[in-house]
Amino acid sequence: QVQLVESGGGLVQPGGSLRLSCAVSGITLGSYAAGWFRQTPGREREGVSCISSTDVTYAVGSTKGRFTISRDNAKNTVYLQMNDLKFEDTAIYYCAIAKNLVIQAMCDIPLADYRGQGTQVVVSS
Numbered sequence: 368q369v370q371l372v373e374s375g376g377g378l379v380q381p382g383g384s385l386r387l388s389c390a391v392s393g394i395t396l397g398s399y400a401a402g403w404f405r406q407t408p409g410r411e412r413e414g415v416s417c418i419s420s421t422d423v424t425y426a427v428g429s430t431k432g433r434f435t436i437s438r439d440n441a442k443n444t445v446y447l448q449m450n451d452l453k454f455e456d457t458a459i460y461y462c463a464i465a466k467n468l469v470i471q472a473m474c475d476i477p478l479a480d481y482r483g484q485g486t487q488v489v490v491s492s
């Protein structure tokens with residue numbers, strides 16, 4: 368059974384930082400592309416950043432230059448370092464993995480084979 372469990376969300380002030388983690392079990396992460404999506408009420412889910420099985424990364428929109436995705440295949444874990452957080456980054460953040468999907472499509476659609484339950488990030492003063 369494939370499971371993705373996110374952690375690290377919380378309340379942060381504008382300009383602050385958070386690091387999200389995603390623990391993956393039931394598969395060998397190294398053969399999958401991975402990514403982070405986010406969603407706010409009333410809006411469609413959007414891709415944030417994705418990373419290929421060869422560590423090529425792809426970021427979407429306003430998070431470019433502020434958010435960094437990484438992975439540790441030995442720990443079966445995916446990370447999202449979020450810096451200079453803004454009010455508009457408030458959302459539920461989901462970890463996702465995909466076996467046979469280029470990262471641009473994974474993040475732009477967004478699309479995945481498996482997705483976690485999400486972790487809430489609130490940016491507020």
